[in-house]
Amino acid sequence: xxxxxxxxxxxxxxxxxxxxxxxxxxxxxxxxxxxxxxxxxxxxxxxxxxxxxxxxxxxxxxxxxxxxxxxxxxxxxxxxxxxxx
Numbered sequence: 001x002x003x004x005x006x007x008x009x010x011x012x013x014x015x016x017x018x019x020x021x022x023x024x025x026x027x028x029x030x031x032x033x034x035x036x037x038x039x040x041x042x043x044x045x046x047x048x049x050x051x052x053x054x055x056x057x058x059x060x061x062x063x064x065x066x067x068x069x070x071x072x073x074x075x076x077x078x079x080x081x082x083x084x085x
Contacts, residue, residue: 024072033070034079041068044085054078 020041024033034049041047047068056062056069056078063069066078 019066020068022068022070024070030070030072030077033072037068037070037079045081046083047079048082049077049079051077054080 020037022033022037024030030049030051034047038046045067049070054062054077056066056076058076062078063076067081068079070077070079
């Protein structure tokens with residue numbers, strides 16, 4: 001399945017920490033989203049996604065601390081960092 005649209009937004013947080021928010025396309029799956037994130041991460045990091053464990057909500061600790069957030073149809077996920085370069 002081909003992605004219709006995707007976008008990565010990078011936010012600079014006050015403490016100097018950056019957060020990427022990945023906006024999924026209409027027909028894009030979470031599996032395709034994590035693949036795109038892993039292919040395009042500027043820092044060469046690799047992430048894994050567990051749909052149940054990695055779900056998060058705006059304002060909770062997981063959301064605040066995550067280097068990447070996936071917005072999938074207004075549901076948020078904070079994938080787990082597997083490796084960093």
